[in-house]
Amino acid sequence: MLSTWIMMSHVLFGVLGTLLAAALFTDMRNLNASNLKRIQIMSLAVATLIVIAYLVGGYWYVVHYGPDKALIIAGQWPWAHEYFMEVKEHLFFILLLLSLYLPMVTYGKRLIERDGMKKLALTITGLIILLGLTMDGFGAIIAMGVRMGLSGGK
Protein backbone atom coordinates (compact mmCIF):
# COMPACT_ATOMS: atom_id res chain seq x y z
CA MET A 1 0.00 0.00 0.00
CA LEU A 2 2.84 2.38 0.88
CA SER A 3 4.38 1.59 -2.49
CA THR A 4 1.14 2.66 -4.23
CA TRP A 5 1.02 5.98 -2.35
CA ILE A 6 4.64 6.69 -3.20
CA MET A 7 3.97 5.94 -6.87
CA MET A 8 0.85 8.13 -6.88
CA SER A 9 2.87 10.97 -5.31
CA HIS A 10 5.43 10.66 -8.11
CA VAL A 11 2.66 10.90 -10.72
CA LEU A 12 0.96 13.77 -8.86
CA PHE A 13 4.10 15.91 -8.62
CA GLY A 14 5.04 15.15 -12.24
CA VAL A 15 1.57 16.06 -13.55
CA LEU A 16 1.41 19.21 -11.41
CA GLY A 17 4.84 20.26 -12.71
CA THR A 18 3.72 19.70 -16.32
CA LEU A 19 0.42 21.54 -15.80
CA LEU A 20 2.19 24.44 -14.14
CA ALA A 21 4.65 24.56 -17.05
CA ALA A 22 1.67 24.82 -19.43
CA ALA A 23 0.24 27.71 -17.36
CA LEU A 24 3.68 29.33 -17.28
CA PHE A 25 3.98 29.02 -21.07
CA THR A 26 0.70 30.88 -21.53
CA ASP A 27 1.56 33.54 -18.95
CA MET A 28 5.00 34.08 -20.47
CA ARG A 29 3.54 34.77 -23.91
CA ASN A 30 2.05 37.91 -22.35
CA LEU A 31 5.18 38.84 -20.46
CA ASN A 32 5.21 42.34 -18.96
CA ALA A 33 6.36 44.10 -15.81
CA SER A 34 3.18 43.19 -13.92
CA ASN A 35 3.45 39.40 -14.35
CA LEU A 36 7.26 39.09 -14.27
CA LYS A 37 7.40 38.19 -10.57
CA ARG A 38 4.65 35.59 -10.99
CA ILE A 39 6.49 34.06 -13.95
CA GLN A 40 9.69 33.82 -11.93
CA ILE A 41 7.92 32.19 -8.99
CA MET A 42 6.09 29.77 -11.31
CA SER A 43 9.34 28.75 -13.03
CA LEU A 44 10.87 28.02 -9.64
CA ALA A 45 7.75 26.04 -8.67
CA VAL A 46 8.01 23.97 -11.90
CA ALA A 47 11.63 23.14 -11.06
CA THR A 48 10.68 22.23 -7.47
CA LEU A 49 7.80 19.96 -8.52
CA ILE A 50 9.91 18.14 -11.11
CA VAL A 51 12.77 17.68 -8.62
CA ILE A 52 10.30 16.23 -6.06
CA ALA A 53 8.83 13.94 -8.77
CA TYR A 54 12.41 12.80 -9.53
CA LEU A 55 13.25 12.10 -5.87
CA VAL A 56 9.96 10.34 -5.05
CA GLY A 57 9.92 8.40 -8.33
CA GLY A 58 13.57 7.50 -7.92
CA TYR A 59 12.97 6.16 -4.41
CA TRP A 60 10.02 4.09 -5.66
CA TYR A 61 12.01 2.79 -8.63
CA VAL A 62 14.99 1.71 -6.55
CA VAL A 63 13.06 0.27 -3.57
CA HIS A 64 9.66 -0.92 -4.87
CA TYR A 65 9.84 -1.49 -8.64
CA GLY A 66 11.40 -4.99 -8.53
CA PRO A 67 8.16 -7.05 -8.17
CA ASP A 68 6.39 -4.98 -10.85
CA LYS A 69 9.36 -5.40 -13.19
CA ALA A 70 9.23 -9.19 -12.72
CA LEU A 71 5.49 -9.15 -13.50
CA ILE A 72 5.97 -7.07 -16.65
CA ILE A 73 8.86 -9.20 -17.94
CA ALA A 74 6.87 -12.43 -17.38
CA GLY A 75 3.68 -10.96 -18.87
CA GLN A 76 2.33 -10.18 -22.33
CA TRP A 77 4.01 -6.77 -22.62
CA PRO A 78 7.67 -7.30 -21.60
CA TRP A 79 8.59 -4.33 -23.81
CA ALA A 80 6.71 -2.08 -21.37
CA HIS A 81 9.81 -2.47 -19.19
CA GLU A 82 12.47 -3.30 -21.77
CA TYR A 83 11.75 -0.22 -23.86
CA PHE A 84 9.42 2.24 -22.14
CA MET A 85 10.74 2.00 -18.57
CA GLU A 86 14.36 1.96 -19.71
CA VAL A 87 13.85 5.05 -21.87
CA LYS A 88 11.68 6.82 -19.26
CA GLU A 89 14.09 6.41 -16.36
CA HIS A 90 16.93 7.95 -18.40
CA LEU A 91 14.94 10.53 -20.40
CA PHE A 92 13.82 11.94 -17.05
CA PHE A 93 17.36 13.28 -16.55
CA ILE A 94 16.91 15.60 -19.56
CA LEU A 95 13.59 16.83 -18.13
CA LEU A 96 15.29 17.38 -14.77
CA LEU A 97 18.10 19.45 -16.31
CA LEU A 98 15.65 21.58 -18.32
CA SER A 99 13.64 22.22 -15.14
CA LEU A 100 16.78 23.28 -13.24
CA TYR A 101 17.86 25.51 -16.14
CA LEU A 102 14.47 27.28 -16.49
CA PRO A 103 14.70 29.53 -13.36
CA MET A 104 18.24 30.56 -14.37
CA VAL A 105 16.71 32.03 -17.53
CA THR A 106 13.61 33.60 -15.98
CA TYR A 107 15.37 35.25 -13.02
CA GLY A 108 17.21 38.42 -13.94
CA LYS A 109 16.24 41.54 -15.87
CA ARG A 110 17.22 40.13 -19.28
CA LEU A 111 13.93 38.23 -19.54
CA ILE A 112 11.90 41.41 -19.86
CA GLU A 113 14.56 43.44 -21.65
CA ARG A 114 15.36 41.01 -24.46
CA ASP A 115 12.78 39.37 -26.69
CA GLY A 116 15.25 36.55 -27.43
CA MET A 117 15.40 35.65 -23.73
CA LYS A 118 11.63 35.33 -23.62
CA LYS A 119 11.77 33.01 -26.66
CA LEU A 120 14.48 30.95 -24.96
CA ALA A 121 12.36 30.63 -21.79
CA LEU A 122 9.33 29.66 -23.91
CA THR A 123 11.42 27.02 -25.72
CA ILE A 124 12.61 25.48 -22.45
CA THR A 125 9.08 25.53 -21.00
CA GLY A 126 7.67 23.98 -24.17
CA LEU A 127 10.21 21.16 -24.00
CA ILE A 128 9.36 20.58 -20.31
CA ILE A 129 5.67 20.23 -21.26
CA LEU A 130 6.52 17.87 -24.12
CA LEU A 131 8.78 15.69 -21.98
CA GLY A 132 6.33 15.79 -19.06
CA LEU A 133 3.56 14.47 -21.31
CA THR A 134 5.94 11.83 -22.67
CA MET A 135 6.69 10.71 -19.08
CA ASP A 136 2.93 10.47 -18.40
CA GLY A 137 2.32 8.41 -21.52
CA PHE A 138 5.24 6.08 -20.84
CA GLY A 139 4.09 5.69 -17.22
CA ALA A 140 0.64 4.65 -18.43
CA ILE A 141 2.18 2.01 -20.73
CA ILE A 142 4.33 0.68 -17.87
CA ALA A 143 1.26 0.48 -15.59
CA MET A 144 -0.58 -1.35 -18.38
CA GLY A 145 2.38 -3.73 -18.62
CA VAL A 146 1.88 -4.65 -14.95
CA ARG A 147 -1.83 -5.16 -15.57
CA MET A 148 -1.13 -7.40 -18.55
CA GLY A 149 1.23 -9.41 -16.35
CA LEU A 150 -1.40 -9.81 -13.63
CA SER A 151 -4.26 -10.70 -15.95
CA GLY A 152 -2.32 -13.04 -18.18
CA GLY A 153 -3.07 -10.84 -21.17
CA LYS A 154 -6.89 -10.92 -20.85
Place this chain on the structure above:
Amino acid sequence: MIKPNSGKYIAGFGLSFLVVSIASSLLVILKEDNAALKNWMKGLLGHHWVTHGAFVIFLFLILGFVFSGMRLGKNWTEQRLMTLIIAGTILGGLILGGFFLFE
Protein backbone atom coordinates in the same frame (compact mmCIF):
# COMPACT_ATOMS: atom_id res chain seq x y z
CA MET B 1 20.88 42.60 -36.02
CA ILE B 2 20.48 41.23 -32.49
CA LYS B 3 23.25 42.28 -30.15
CA PRO B 4 24.67 39.14 -28.50
CA ASN B 5 24.62 39.30 -24.72
CA SER B 6 22.77 36.38 -23.22
CA GLY B 7 24.60 36.46 -19.88
CA LYS B 8 27.48 34.28 -18.75
CA TYR B 9 25.52 31.88 -16.56
CA ILE B 10 22.64 31.40 -19.02
CA ALA B 11 25.10 30.67 -21.85
CA GLY B 12 27.37 28.54 -19.65
CA PHE B 13 24.59 26.35 -18.29
CA GLY B 14 22.92 26.18 -21.72
CA LEU B 15 26.07 24.67 -23.20
CA SER B 16 26.41 22.45 -20.15
CA PHE B 17 22.86 21.16 -20.79
CA LEU B 18 23.79 20.18 -24.36
CA VAL B 19 26.95 18.35 -23.29
CA VAL B 20 25.40 16.60 -20.29
CA SER B 21 22.20 15.46 -22.04
CA ILE B 22 24.30 13.77 -24.74
CA ALA B 23 26.87 12.45 -22.22
CA SER B 24 24.07 10.99 -20.06
CA SER B 25 22.57 9.12 -23.01
CA LEU B 26 25.99 7.84 -24.08
CA LEU B 27 26.61 6.67 -20.52
CA VAL B 28 23.43 4.57 -20.81
CA ILE B 29 24.93 2.77 -23.84
CA LEU B 30 28.26 2.32 -22.07
CA LYS B 31 26.79 0.88 -18.87
CA GLU B 32 24.29 -1.38 -20.68
CA ASP B 33 27.08 -2.83 -22.83
CA ASN B 34 29.65 -3.04 -20.04
CA ALA B 35 28.63 -5.11 -17.01
CA ALA B 36 31.75 -4.10 -15.07
CA LEU B 37 30.89 -0.39 -15.40
CA LYS B 38 27.26 -1.02 -14.43
CA ASN B 39 28.35 -3.02 -11.37
CA TRP B 40 30.82 -0.31 -10.41
CA MET B 41 28.05 2.31 -10.66
CA LYS B 42 25.79 0.06 -8.60
CA GLY B 43 28.49 -0.37 -5.96
CA LEU B 44 29.15 3.37 -5.71
CA LEU B 45 25.69 4.56 -4.54
CA GLY B 46 23.72 1.30 -4.22
CA HIS B 47 22.01 1.43 -7.64
CA HIS B 48 23.37 2.23 -11.10
CA TRP B 49 20.50 4.67 -11.77
CA VAL B 50 21.18 6.63 -8.56
CA THR B 51 24.85 6.96 -9.51
CA HIS B 52 23.82 7.95 -13.03
CA GLY B 53 21.55 10.70 -11.65
CA ALA B 54 24.27 12.00 -9.32
CA PHE B 55 26.72 12.01 -12.24
CA VAL B 56 24.29 13.99 -14.42
CA ILE B 57 23.57 16.66 -11.78
CA PHE B 58 27.22 16.94 -10.71
CA LEU B 59 28.47 17.25 -14.31
CA PHE B 60 25.75 19.81 -15.17
CA LEU B 61 26.82 22.01 -12.25
CA ILE B 62 30.58 21.64 -12.79
CA LEU B 63 30.45 22.22 -16.55
CA GLY B 64 27.92 25.02 -16.06
CA PHE B 65 30.30 26.97 -13.85
CA VAL B 66 33.33 26.14 -16.03
CA PHE B 67 31.56 27.31 -19.21
CA SER B 68 30.19 30.37 -17.37
CA GLY B 69 33.77 31.29 -16.50
CA MET B 70 34.55 31.34 -20.23
CA ARG B 71 32.03 34.19 -20.62
CA LEU B 72 30.50 32.77 -23.80
CA GLY B 73 27.37 34.86 -23.29
CA LYS B 74 29.09 38.03 -24.51
CA ASN B 75 29.20 36.63 -28.03
CA TRP B 76 26.16 34.35 -27.98
CA THR B 77 22.60 35.27 -28.90
CA GLU B 78 19.57 33.59 -27.35
CA GLN B 79 18.90 32.11 -30.80
CA ARG B 80 22.11 30.11 -30.51
CA LEU B 81 21.13 28.94 -27.01
CA MET B 82 17.69 27.88 -28.26
CA THR B 83 19.42 25.77 -30.91
CA LEU B 84 21.67 24.18 -28.26
CA ILE B 85 18.74 23.39 -25.96
CA ILE B 86 16.60 21.88 -28.72
CA ALA B 87 19.60 19.94 -30.11
CA GLY B 88 20.49 18.59 -26.65
CA THR B 89 16.93 17.41 -26.03
CA ILE B 90 16.50 15.81 -29.46
CA LEU B 91 19.96 14.18 -29.58
CA GLY B 92 19.75 12.90 -26.00
CA GLY B 93 16.25 11.53 -26.67
CA LEU B 94 17.15 9.97 -30.01
CA ILE B 95 20.25 8.24 -28.62
CA LEU B 96 18.14 6.74 -25.81
CA GLY B 97 15.13 5.84 -27.96
CA GLY B 98 17.31 4.40 -30.73
CA PHE B 99 19.54 2.40 -28.41
CA PHE B 100 16.72 0.62 -26.58
CA LEU B 101 14.87 0.09 -29.86
CA PHE B 102 17.75 -1.83 -31.40
CA GLU B 103 19.27 -3.39 -28.28
